[in-house]
Amino acid sequence: MNAADPRSRRLQEAIARQRDAILQLKIEANIRRMPLSITLSELASFIEAHSNEDHLLKGFPKPADNPFKEKGGCCIV
Secondary structure, three states, X not given: OOOOOHHHHHHHHHHHHHHHHHXXXXXXXXXXXXXXXXXXXXXXXXXXXXXXXXXXXXXXXXXXXXXXXXXXXXXXX
16 A cells, blocks of 8 residues: 555545544643532622622613614504
8 A cells, every 4th residue: 555545545544534523632631620519609609709790690771772672563555
């Protein structure tokens, strides 16, 4: 088999993909993990601390401030 052989090329590409997958798994293995109980309590604290700024929880002060509200109605001519 030479380098121009399609089977050889596919094999080399498969090997390269596997090397990339292994590298990605090594990166993910080194990520610092936190227990879910701590993460959830921190998330709940963050949400409570910023709830007054959250328009999805409190709504908009004026309906005109809502960027998701449809601007016009239906017009049939």
